[in-house]
Amino acid sequence: MSPAPDVTTPRRLFGLALVADGRGGALAAATALLVVHALAEAAVPVMIGATVDRAVLPGDPAALAVWLGALVGVFLVLTVSYQSASRLMVSVYGYGEQSLRHLALSRILRPRLSAHRLTPGETLTYVTSDTYRVAGVAWSVAQQCATLASIVGASLVMLAVSPVATAVVLVSTLLTLVVMRVVSRPIERRGYAEQRAATEAGAVAADFMSGFRVLVGIGARDEAVRRYVAASGASRVAATAAGRSLAGYEAVSATIAAGTTTVLAGAAAWLAADGQISVGELVTVLGLAQLVGGDLAYAGSFPASWVHKIASARRLARLVDAEDLVDAAGLAVTATRRSDLQGVAGVDSPDVDSRGIDVRGIDGFAAVDDSPDDDVVLTFRTGVGTGPGTGATSTSTTVHLRRGEMLGVRPPDSGSARELSRVLGLRSPVARGDVTVRVDGTQVDALDLDPLDYRRRVVSFPHRHTIPSGTLREAVSGHEAGALPELDLVDAAALHDTVLEAGGWDAQVGEGGRRLSGGQRQRIGVARALHTAADVLVLDEPTSAVDTVTEARVAQALARQGRTLVVVSTSPVLLGACDRVVDLEPSHASAPLTRETSVEHG
Structure with missing residues (x-):
């Protein structure tokens, strides 16, 4: 049997989902718009703090109108940028998933057929669940870039207010990335096991449904139920193990984010009480602390999402690289004498x-x-x-x-x-x-x-x-x-x-x-x-x-x-x-x- 012409790796599958057929430009534009949206979000607490210091406390109605108008403009940029990015991302993600499904089905149904034989239920899982996960990397990459831009923008603003707050943000970001990378290691293995068990359960269900009348006719309904319960139970155990790992992972991420928010809020309150920062600057730091906490939680969840996608990409790569069932012309055994x-x-x-x-x-x-x-x-x-x-x-x-x-x-x-x-x-x-x-x-x-x-x-x-x-x-x-x-x-x-x-x-x-x-x-x-x-x-x-x-x-x-x-x-x-x-x-x-x-x- 002859193998696929080129070895397919998860990296190549991600490339197919992200940049093939001209999707790279759309992905870059969507990412840029999401970065603009993230920076606009970071600008909101800054604008509120400036409004407090320069319009509310002085009691200046004209300045208040100007600053409120500027705040409305920020919200307009925030909304338009996100809506535009979402439309582009739906296109990138949808066509990327379609390309992956086409690749998987073309390899399964190729003229020389695949040596990796699948039941209809297994095939359905590959071309739906796995392709969905791999194509979803487009959202993850774009949103992660936007998240990092938001953290950098918030840090620069805090640097102007308080170098201490900036140091807290940078240390927390590095700590989150390092700790989350260590915690995420078991998730890939358990995610792969979860997908495999779900595939087997789906295959059993699809096969039983296709032959349901025959099973009832021969009196094998109870045995069919027993086998499906066993397969479904194995899938439940695998999904529970993966879910527990993910829940623990998210708990660690949320704890770091909450700790960062608490430290920033406490530092800002102390600086305001000491007279080192104004009331408006206090409002700005507290708002940015909330924003950075959410960003750190999302940045911490990225490795877990990534390893699940890698597990599905590896499954797809094995499917795509499966050998041909029928040898290609010229590769068959030598002529029989x-x-x-x-x-x-x-x-x-x-x-x-x-x-x-x-x-x-x-x-x-x-x-x-x-x-x-x-x-x-x-x-x-x-x-x-x-x-x-x-x-x-x-x-x-x-x-x-x-x-x-x-x-x-x-x-x-x-x-x-x-x-x-x-x-x-x-x-x-x-x-x-x-x-x-x-x-x-x-x-x-x-x-x-x-x-x-x-x-x-x-x-x-x-x-x-x-x-x-x-x-x-x-x-x-x-x-x-x-x-x-x-x-x-x-x-x-x-x-x-x-x-x-x-x-x-x-x-x-x-x-x-x-x-x-x-x-x-x-x-x-x-x-x-x-x-x-x-x-x-x-x-x-x-x-x-x-x-x-x-x-x-x-x-x-x-x-x-x-x-x-x-x-x-x-x-x-x-x-x-x-x-x-x-x-x-x-x-x-x-x-x-x-x-x-x-x-x-x-």
Whole structure:
């Protein structure tokens, strides 16, 4: 398996959220406006103190009007700067989060798929909670800059009033940053554990909700509840531990801020009583003391917020850097020699070749020319295992699929059926020689094709495929199709009754097709597969949830289609409609099955 092209670090993810796509300028402007807002806040107690000294105490109405007008102007600057900064920050944060979600989803859904397999619930946590935290660094950085500007501005004003007050502010700021950095160290570890536990609980909940009817049907509701309670309990414990750490952290920060405010207020009162500062200056220092106390509390909370964001960024980085499930072209294992495949068990038939596959490199491609005839469009090996690079084994069977043939494959169990479907759909690791497809008259190894190109030629529908929200028409024809589905293909999938029961082609199917029964969703999958223009269709147990009469209709209709099909099934009805059947049961694998013999081997 091949890794992501570049190693992604939390730093790169923060850069993507903050400055990519021209967001750096907006972030700088928003930060500058927040700094202006913070300085305007610091100017308010200064203006009040000046008003007291120069207008209130002298009893000068004109001066009072001037100073009150100046104070109104400060509040106007304060309000406009914050509102403008907020609009810019919402844009930076929103688009940054969108970029992170797009990156995460593009890596999860990339053509070669991700070796880091996730459940829908886990995926939801990554693309919502983690991206939200990482994108939120924009607010943290801008507000922290504004906070530091406020502390510096307040210190300069206090320096003009009292050097002692300035010294108190500077010492308190340094003490806050050092102590909070030490206290914040356990929070990152506990924050990571909290997110991981929340992801697992969300995954359990999402999986149970998607299969709720099945769980109730088999009487497993109590077990499902027990498992969710256990997962939710683990998430609660992790969240409680992280919350306690954060609460203790904030208590330390608040204590330092309160102590600073008390010292400043006491020093200012002593200086005023001693006559060293005026009443207005006392008001200014007390107001700035309140402001600095709040700023120190926020500055102290920054490391805790930062480590939570780093924990989420590291989770996202691991997701983005996960290896490809399917090797990239040119990075696969070296071509398999014919001698390596001699002795592989096969089927003694012109259609199922046991001679192996001779792989010869042609301009970087692995071409296979030993197929029985030019009608072979797909060659694959069964029983090759489930890991990457597994290749042929002593129980492998090399199968050739002809153009226009309906080939049945009887798996020994459901796990083998799912694995064969994944292999033929390149949703599982494959070795060189496991799957080859005819391209422009030449058999080309699947590893030498772009996965999107391969899947345009070979469509392998999962046994449990997902039906997106939308109309019945969109579920069958796709969201971009405006015309009605083709009636002969709808008939082949025995879907007419579903259309009537649902209320027509424009009826909503619900989230994940939940308004439909399992059999209806299966037949929609068959119809959707038949509407594709692929050279080969692979159907994995396409009628396991329908009744026998409907199954017979579908089987007969598929046989009449003339499409090149691989039907993976244990159903005698479906296998009986196939042109040829390959039985993967060890006791049956000595000879291919035909329509006349398939039921006997069932």
